[in-house]
Amino acid sequence: MRIAYLECFSGISGDMFVGALVDAGVSVVLLEEAVKALNLGARLQVSKVMRSGIAATKVDVWVGEEKEGPAEGHAAGKSHSHSHEHSHGEHTHSHQHEESRTGVSAPHQHVPHKHGRSLSEIHSIISSAKLDASVKVRALAIFQALGEAEAKIHNSTLEKIHFHEVGAVDAIVDIVCAAVASEALKVDEWVCTPVNVGGGTVQCAHGTLPVPVPAVVEMLSGVPVYSSSIQKELTTPTGAAILKTLVTRYGSVPAYKISKAGYGAGTRELPGQPNVVRVTVGDSMAPTNVNAPEVISVLEANIDDLNPQVFGYVMDRLMDAGALDVFGTPVQMKKGRPGMLLTVLARTEETQKLSKIIFAETTTLGIRMREERREVLMRRAVAVKTPWGEVRMKVANLNGTVTNYAPEYEDCRRIASEHAVPLKTVMQEAMRIYLDQQNG
Secondary structure: OEEEEEEOEOEEOHHHHHHHHHHOOOOHHHHHHHHHHHOOOEEEEEEEEEEOOEEEEEEEEEEOOEEOOOOOOOOOOOOOEEEEEEEOOEEEEEEEOOOOOOOOOOOOOOOOOOOOEEHHHHHHHHHHOOOOHHHHHHHHHHHHHHHHHHHHHOOOOOOOEEEOHHHOHHHHHHHHHHHHHHHHOOOOEEEEOOEEOEOOEEEEOOEEEEOOOHHHHHHOOOOOEEOOOOOOEOEOHHHHHHHHHHEEEEOOOOOEEEEEEEEEEOOOOEOOEOOEEEEEEEEEOOOOOEOOOEEEEEEEEEEOOOOHHHHHHHHHHHHHOOOOEEEEEEEEOHHHOEEEEEEEEEOHHHHHHHHHHHHHHOOOOOOEEEEEEEOOEEEEEEEEEEOOEEEEEEEEEEOOEEEEEEEOHHHHHHHHHHHOOOHHHHHHHHHHHHHHHHHO
């Protein structure tokens, strides 16, 4: 099994991620062809720079004769994840800055801008480009992660959210290049260190925001993060969306044989540490496609006096808060009363947070907790192109043999809704196409 290990000791942004993968051997020509396919008038500039004595690759996006990205002072990330929603003629703005990693950045000056791109507009740009289906699916998944975070923050919907800078040319190029480069590495699993998110605040025309900014907090829910002594924004919304889309687990260095390494540079130097993200790629030393056994917590509560309508809401809240899985089992309780056994699987460090939700949202007076070991098959996404659009297939492997495969429910549900096709038809067609590809 081939593993890519990301080290985010100085955070991560979209351009840093792409730079690291180019540094690890991904073809610049491949990325240039993808940028050209977008037909946005953009081009890449790839250069070698030094960061605290380490040679790293820097990727910049140019449109015409102008370099896209932040004004002077915004160092590492290239765009502000600035979105708004329309509601009764008024605009609600959310600024999530791809912020300087050194020095004091100048406050973002709000200037007149064109109407931002909606997720459907971005979907159209990427879908119409001559790119591999798997690349389109991955790029759109990254934008989906950003959109869902923004919609939740603004208590809005994906349809109402419009992206400004994250919908701008340089950000679209960054995300598509991230999808192309990550596909080109041909790895089976992405693993990552705990993520340095930075600290302090960032200024925007509408006020001061804490670091990490709201979209990053939302997308990294359940992910191990920390803040070093550097009081700047280190992890950007685009970087967080890439992690949310690609990474399957976080922790220490896995047991693998390193075959290549790459360093992606931010724009400026950081005091006391290199402003880079590092990726190392290699083959697992384990003989199977099963994750190393891990210890998880199991939380259980018997409930017999809760409105059934509330039960589904509680399950959604627990999943959103970082639970690994949540399910209910019908049980017969004392005095013959029917009830439900609520079971929550969680990382050990999440038990306290999840327990508070159970006590707050249900009628239980007690929660049982225990630790168990589990093994999880390695999974990867394979894109298939149906008559109505691309669908991700979740594929699990054991010792090189595919043991399970299933279409991604959210992809099928979206297609069924958009094209007025029965959901079961979409799912069956995705399965048929996947099997045809495997047997063809």
